[in-house]
Amino acid sequence: MNKIDLIVTNLKKTFNRRLVFDGLNFEIKSGEKLIITGKNGSGKSTLMKILAGVLTESAGFFQYILNDKKVDRENIYQIVGLVSPYLVLYDEFTAFENLKLFARIRNIKMSDEEINQILKKVGLFDRRNDLVRTYSSGMKQRIKYASAILHNPLVLLLDEPTSNLDLDGKNFVDELVEDFRSDGIVLVATNESQDFKYGQNIINLDNFHNIQVK
Amino acid sequence: MKKIYYIFYKDFSSELRMRFAINALIMFVIVAVSTILFSLGSENAPQNVYAGMFWVVVFFSAMSGLSRTFVSEEERGTSLILSLIANPISIFLGKFLFNLVLIFFINSIITMLYMFLFQEFLIKNWMSFLLAFLLGNFGIAASSTIIAAIISKANVKGTLYPVLAFPVLLPLILMLIEITKSAMEGNPINDVEAEFLVLVSYDVIMITASILVFDIIWRD
Ligand SMILES: Nc1ncnc2c1ncn2[C@@H]1O[C@H](COP(=O)(O)OP(=O)(O)OP(=O)(O)O)[C@@H](O)[C@H]1O
Numbered sequence: 001m002n003k004i005d006l007i008v009t010n011l012k013k014t015f016n017r018r019l020v021f022d023g024l025n026f027e028i029k030s031g032e033k034l035i036i037t038g039k040n041g042s043g044k045s046t047l048m049k050i051l052a053g054v055l056t057e058s059a060g061f062f063q064y065i066l067n068d069k070k071v072d073r074e075n076i077y078q079i080v081g082l083v084s085p086y087l088v089l090y091d092e093f094t095a096f097e098n099l100k101l102f103a104r105i106r107n108i109k110m111s112d113e114e115i116n117q118i119l120k121k122v123g124l125f126d127r128r129n130d131l132v133r134t135y136s137s138g139m140k141q142r143i144k145y146a147s148a149i150l151h152n153p154l155v156l157l158l159d160e161p162t163s164n165l166d167l168d169g170k171n172f173v174d175e176l177v178e179d180f181r182s183d184g185i186v187l188v189a190t191n192e193s194q195d196f197k198y199g200q201n202i203i204n205l206d207n208f209h210n211i212q213v214k
Numbered sequence: 215m216k217k218i219y220y221i222f223y224k225d226f227s228s229e230l231r232m233r234f235a236i237n238a239l240i241m242f243v244i245v246a247v248s249t250i251l252f253s254l255g256s257e258n259a260p261q262n263v264y265a266g267m268f269w270v271v272v273f274f275s276a277m278s279g280l281s282r283t284f285v286s287e288e289e290r291g292t293s294l295i296l297s298l299i300a301n302p303i304s305i306f307l308g309k310f311l312f313n314l315v316l317i318f319f320i321n322s323i324i325t326m327l328y329m330f331l332f333q334e335f336l337i338k339n340w341m342s343f344l345l346a347f348l349l350g351n352f353g354i355a356a357s358s359t360i361i362a363a364i365i366s367k368a369n370v371k372g373t374l375y376p377v378l379a380f381p382v383l384l385p386l387i388l389m390l391i392e393i394t395k396s397a398m399e400g401n402p403i404n405d406v407e408a409e410f411l412v413l414v415s416y417d418v419i420m421i422t423a424s425i426l427v428f429d430i431i432w433r434d
């Protein structure tokens with residue numbers, strides 16, 4: 001059992017002169033699940049990218065603490081799995097090749113069998129040898145899930161988790177979030193009321209962008 | 215180390231399938247070399263002009279091919295997944311390795327074409343030329359990689375590359391031309407000791423500075 005904490009303190013993001021959010025504070029611990037909501041353009045996707053460590057914040061800070069040790073910025077990618085509409089996989093490779101490549105670049109040992117297991121989980125096993133370029137949008141969403149759970153992350157960041165998914169796909173997400181490792185944390189950014197069941201607490205980003213900067 | 219290799223491997227397999235860079239590069243080299251060939255006709259230019267023309271072709275082919283590494287990730291939107299699976303240093307070094315292999319490949323072709331097509335392109339001190347070739351390719355790959363990273367984040371990708379690359383690569387190209395001239399005249403390597411020192415410092419500075427700033431560029 002690991003212990004993971006995420007502490008967000010006075011987090012602020014601006015793009016050039018446009019304020020996205022400011023004064024964002026929250027804390028979330030192992031086993032907790034949080035919903036992020038807010039209207040279009042309120043900064044949900046931006047927040048998810050910042051917490052995934054791929055975009056820098058403008059002020060304030062956030063910190064993952066794993067078993068009482070601070071996680072360095074450049075190691076966040078090892079504990080985080082992100083599903084986002086902005087994610088694009090290498091479409092000149094097949095689903096299997098993408099995952100195999102990711103496992104190798106991440107330097108985690110995974111047999112072909114284990115990769116196939118994940119492909120089965122997301123329902124792409126039959127199409128594993130087709131180029132991602134030929135995938136439908138729902139299938140592309142499914143392969144994003146495969147790449148997000150490949151390394152068994154402690155932190156799951158889901159931006160618009162059920163977009164493009166059919167009933168079967170939504171059930172998969174339900175199960176994934178429901179059965180997610182008990183020591184992990186899940187953040188879900190969404191405006192779909194049917195996704196609100198994924199978390200216990202809700203943060204509305206609309207309340208964080210009217211704070212004026214001096 | 216393995217991570218770096220697999221990022222290189224990803225780009226390499228991708229290049230084999232998509233030919234982002236290699237087609238542009240080979241076309242450029244063929245066009246440039248045949249233009250020089252035809253414009254010279256049966257006349258012979260002074261020997262040292264060939265040294266200059268050699269590195270000019272190398273410079274512009276680096277320009278047309280090496281920026282693809284980052285620009286194609288950014289254009290296709292795949293830089294997000296890349297930054298989710300690896301830390302910035304491995305990404306930079308993986309891309310650098312890819313550009314290094316590419317520039318070695320393309321420069322070997324250019325060298326062979328020059329030796330085959332221009333009788334005056336005669337290297338008398340191979341030791342000196344090969345050392346310059348090695349250090350030069352390293353420097354070109356390092357600076358092209360970091361410049362490509364910078365422009366991939368800019369809005370005007372196409373035009374910005376030569377503009378940024380020219381001043382950065384100029385000192386390198388000048389040293390390389392000097393050493394090549396000297397190698398063609400058959401002078402001993404000690405004659406261009408100072409130029410070699412500049413080359414080595416350039417390479418060391420370029421690669422260290424790149425590693426230091428890449429993190430900031432990559433995460434916006
Ligand atoms: N790369 C960028 N450059 C400039 N502005 C940006 C950039 N990315 C996002 N923004 C701006 O930041 C704000 C927040 O965008 P974001 O995508 O995070 O919103 P969101 O809450 O996810 O919206 P949606 O509900 O539509 O998904 C928007 O005003 C957007 O225009």
Ligand SMILES: [Mg+2]
Pocket residue numbers: 044045046159
């Ligand atoms: Mg969004």
